[in-house]
Amino acid sequence: MTTNAIVSYRTSADGSTLHATLLAPELDFDVADELRDSLEKTAAASSCRQLCLDLAEVTFIDSYALGALVGARNSAAAAGLTMVLTRPSPPVRQAIEVTGLTEVFGLDPV
Numbered sequence: 001m002t003t004n005a006i007v008s009y010r011t012s013a014d015g016s017t018l019h020a021t022l023l024a025p026e027l028d029f030d031v032a033d034e035l036r037d038s039l040e041k042t043a044a045a046s047s048c049r050q051l052c053l054d055l056a057e058v059t060f061i062d063s064y065a066l067g068a069l070v071g072a073r074n075s076a077a078a079a080g081l082t083m084v085l086t087r088p089s090p091p092v093r094q095a096i097e098v099t100g101l102t103e104v105f106g107l108d109p110v
Contacts, residue, residue, distance in 0.1 A: 006031055007038050011048060018048040018081070022058055027065035027092075035065070039072035043079045051076050056087035061095050073104065082106070 008021045020039065024031050043051055053069075055061075069085070076083040084106035088096060096102055102109060 006035050007042075009042055011046075016048055017050045017052055018042065018046050019052050019054065021054045025057060026060040027058055027068075028060065028062045029064045032062075032065040032068035036068035036072045036075075039083075040075040043072070043076040043081050043083070046079070046081065048081060051081045051083040052086050053083065054086050055092045056089060058089050058092050061092050063099070066095060066099055066101065070101070070104065 006022065006024050008023060010019050011017070012019065020042070022035070024035075027035065039051070039053070073083040085092075085096070088107065093107070096105060096107060
């Protein structure tokens with residue numbers, strides 16, 4: 001397991017999935033670039049096929065951070081990984097749904 005200031009990473013037992021857990025409760029302009037850069041760097045160096053970003057503890061996300069997640073998703077795809085968001089908190093799910101990004105991030109409609 002590796003951890004930086006904003007994300008903790010671990011690889012699944014079979015080595016196919018990289019699990020990322022956010023350590024910051026709010027994703028906004030102040031942390032969005034750091035998050036994107038961390039996800040992009042880790043995805044590029046990973047041999048996994050999927051990147052799962054756990055958003056259960058995130059209480060707020062702004063549009064800039066959503067854009068950073070889209071950028072990270074695109075970079076992961078370029079590196080051969082599928083990036084999905086898992087366990088989004090209610091405010092995060094609402095922001096994703098309002099912006100029409102549900103399918104982009106692999107979230108099932110509620």
